[in-house]
Amino acid sequence: MSVQQLLVANCPRCGRVFQKNLRNQCTDCSRSLDAKLQGCLDYLRRNYRSTNEQLYAAGGITSEQMYAWIKEGKLLLTDYPNLSYPCGSCMKPIRQHKLCQECAYRISRDIKELHEKQQILQPLARTKQTTMSGGFRILDRRSGV
Numbered sequence: 001m002s003v004q005q006l007l008v009a010n011c012p013r014c015g016r017v018f019q020k021n022l023r024n025q026c027t028d029c030s031r032s033l034d035a036k037l038q039g040c041l042d043y044l045r046r047n048y049r050s051t052n053e054q055l056y057a058a059g060g061i062t063s064e065q066m067y068a069w070i071k072e073g074k075l076l077l078t079d080y081p082n083l084s085y086p087c088g089s090c091m092k093p094i095r096q097h098k099l100c101q102e103c104a105y106r107i108s109r110d111i112k113e114l115h116e117k118q119q120i121l122q123p124l125a126r127t128k129q130t131t132m133s134g135g136f137r138i139l140d141r142r143s144g145v
């Protein structure tokens with residue numbers, strides 16, 4: 001019985017209790033989502049120059065839903081020149097990768113610098129980490145009261 005309990009959850013979309021699955025939503029919701037995706041793809045086939053806003057309106061979807069489909073590879077932007085999603089860092093509209101070119105460059109440079117710094121300041125970084133986790137513990141205790 002306890003196993004059964006672990007396998008059910010409330011659907012994040014409609015709140016109904018459902019048997020947990022990979023899509024993490026009940027069958028009704030995933031079916032209606034599939035229908036929406038199909039509707040959007042149909043619309044795009046006829047209106048490949050559609051912009052994000054036009055697609056949201058035509059497909060009755062939110063931007064988050066469209067970004068999710070793009071991430072899952074269900075919606076490929078290569079065929080639709082006016083669709084875009086936000087850069088993971090600065091939110092600038094992009095059409096490929098997770099970050100815009102500037103952010104990708106900046107972040108890879110920052111990471112490189114960080115690695116270099118860590119190599120020089122390794123003992124120092126360790127002290128910093130301990131004080132940080134100490135701080136979290138105090139916060140936890142406070143919120144628990």
Ligand SMILES: [Zn+2]
Pocket residue numbers: 011012013014015016025026027028029030
């Ligand atoms: Zn549902």
Ligand SMILES: [Zn+2]
Pocket residue numbers: 087088089090091092099100101102103104
């Ligand atoms: Zn960016």
